[in-house]
Amino acid sequence: MISVLLVGTGNVATHLYTAFLKADTIAITQISSRKLENIPEADLTIIAVSDDAIAEVSSKTNNKFVVHTSGGCAIDELKNKNNKGVFYMLQTFSKGKEVNFNDVPFCLEATNKKDQQLLDAVAKSIGQKIYKVDSEQRKALHVAAVFVNNFTNHLYKIGNDICTENKVPFEVLLPLIKETASKIESLSPDKAQTGPAVRKDKKTIKNHLDLLNLNQQEIYQLLTKSIQNSVD
């Protein structure tokens, strides 16, 4: 049995707590980061709080092995005295939407083999996609995630805006959105690229630009240029 202490009450902490409760090999305790007077001991202490609070919260525990869950923070953001690590789940968590942890990539970092094995065991108790990822690699993943999640979602928003302006239901685009995401499970993004930019179809590109507002035009032009440069 591995004892795990979860500090935090946000989205990530809540989903993790629910999952650990069901795991046979984990004894889970959760506390709020606002009540740190009596921190219980544990084999592993997972600090799942906002990036800005990691330093302060971690400085208040003497537990033997403390990890944070942030993709954007290096391991040395932790200010506890003992062992440090990172337990980063590369997924978007929504309130009220159940998480299937079997589909969540666990990106784990520790400073010695024993700690890494403990993190592995804890992650395996609730999931199955386990990766050893150091702070530099995690930084890269975090930026890449901004492109494939945050920025992609913004392109969906622009698609939605164009539909609304032209009185077509956005739902017409949903099957295409789904297929675009599913296609690159079997095809590299290079091979999956289609459309007027990669075909250098100037006539269609001009027709499209005529239909867009200034902000949309700027994005259309920059991404078209970037696609064309990437295949030159």
Place this chain on the structure above:
Amino acid sequence: MISVLLVGTGNVATHLYTAFLKADTIAITQISSRKLENIPEADLTIIAVSDDAIAEVSSKTNNKFVVHTSGGCAIDELKNKNNKGVFYMLQTFSKGKEVNFNDVPFCLEATNKKDQQLLDAVAKSIGQKIYKVDSEQRKALHVAAVFVNNFTNHLYKIGNDICTENKVPFEVLLPLIKETASKIESLSPDKAQTGPAVRKDKKTIKNHLDLLNLNQQEIYQLLTKSIQNSVD
């Protein structure tokens, strides 16, 4: 029984032919656009050729009702003498990958009610998502599709590049990509937006920019600005 003549041998024509073969209510014939000396008669003639060839191919038939399948072309790109229409499927078709036509939105345009009903019946023989879409609306959908498909795929490519440069497997990002696409089936893109841009987290944005090449930085900055303007 509705007789359908399919002109063209590309991706779209091939997938359509396979689907119509299985439809009880359709008698399907397919011909190459290079052999237009003897064009068979049909209730509906579907010209599934490249945008540039639509005018020429359509000018060679006297059939009573002729449609093209292009999202990027207006209905008057057709140069046949009789009735005109559009049979546009808003999906990305890949060679060798089977298409589930039940998931394909059929965007149909005709110039009279009887033709519209015929297109409806033909689409319903192989699919179930049927939309009446005029040339202006289709133009808008076509641009929106560039954003949610072509440009999104390019963001996947950038994510892939960042992973390769930093020696992390791109597959770590696949669950996030899938979840991002599936999230907006139940959440509007506005509500689904997360990340440093919408949080105005300047520290993380700076850290990210430091890791990117010039082209990636330019895209990161423009999309970050666009996200921030959209929530102001």
